Amino acid sequence: MQPLLLMDSRHMSLVIDRLCHQLIENHDRFGQSAIIGLQPRGIYLAQRLVSHLGALLPDTAIRHGILDITFFRDDFRRTSKPLLARDTQINFSVEGLNIILVDDVLYTGRSIRAGMEALLEFGRPNSVELMVFIDRRFSRQLPIEPNYTGQSVDSYNNQKVRVLWKEQDGADKVVLLTGEGAA
């Protein structure tokens, strides 16, 4: 089945702009805050946020990093594919900071649980918030909810939501995959 377009490039830009303003509302000039993108695909949204916030808040350096959750996943030895780690780059202490964890799609909540555990290896933050670009509602397996949502999507478990980024995938769009495309 053809992928169903949920968001185009223009729509995504509007959403990123709105998310940045929501962050500024809560974190002011990010003096005690940091944005951390989750590997593998939350890092693109995190980078877009940092870049757009840089335009909105000139002369403000925003702490940001990327975090790999591989070693904290709860499906080790439960998947046919090996779990291989990716880069983590957090060049600051998270101790006492207000952390905004960023991911592209929130589905079961298991990645976010692993992300929070991985984050705590770097210290004890003052608070942790969650921002996701897409929230697949009614599919949670753990009690985890986002603080900031780009868009909520209702979908079946056999479907998949893909957030595509120009720098990685050639175009900005969000699509809903059904059937073989979702496998």
Next chain:
Amino acid sequence: MNGLSTPHLLGIRDLTREDIELIFSQADHFKQVINQPIKRVPSLRDITIANLFFENSTRTRLSFELAEKRLSADVINFSASTSSVKKGETLVDTVNNILAMKVDMTVMRHASPGAASFLASRVNSVIVNAGDGTHEHPTQALLDAYSIREQLGSIRGKKVAIVGDIRHSRVALSNIWCLKKLGAEVVLCGPTTLIPKHIESLGVRVSHDLRETLAWCDVANMLRIQLERQEVEVPYFPGLREYSSLFGLDRRLLESLSRKIVIMHPGPINRGVEISSDVADHSQSIILQQVENGVAVRMAVIYLLAQGIKRT
């Protein structure tokens, strides 16, 4: 990307270049983990690992144990000197008794070449060879190559000299396999009696001139004279003093070279024999980095092999 092509780590000979590069890429991440405030990840919390050391070891056993603990595995240790092996129990019986205690992975050092392979074919456990006689010591070769990669950026095209007692060294054989698979040029240097005949068939060159070898190489891996494996009537060389004067590396020789080379040693060091104290502690020596990298590389090996352990 797939996992390792082998369910055990018996020797470097069995690994593909892709396997080695996968181990290195994961070791990069584990090196980051062991330098974090909390140096532990929970991946192997439902795995039990037995460290069976039928031969003496300090560094390797501690390094494996630390790697296992950093991965949150449960660890049991066994050394031959305090075991029923002394009472006549066979290797397979000993290991099967340990595995009956629900052990998932076995790290073994043994004096007999091929012991790890023998065990892998007879017991139901993932086997990691921590040194089998004069045969292989795969994790040492991996950490050596990883350390070279870290220092020089890559292995391909680099010139590596392995100096010393090649004949009795499992480190040398594993290093040769590993470095050749990764595209390095390798020269072995030592007395004629300590270099096996026909070793050139592995794609290496042989030299008996240390100065010439050091002038050629980017990296010199100085091996220990393994006196414990040289219990023969006719000694392999007249004496340690003569060996040291011909094949020992001291500061004067090191600093007389026209360029800076990297000095490695797998330990334990016999200071004043294969390497002088001031060379061991020299800024060009990466001996302690090798030890640190050993933990990260062993974490990577154990992590990757553990993915193949079936859940019960």
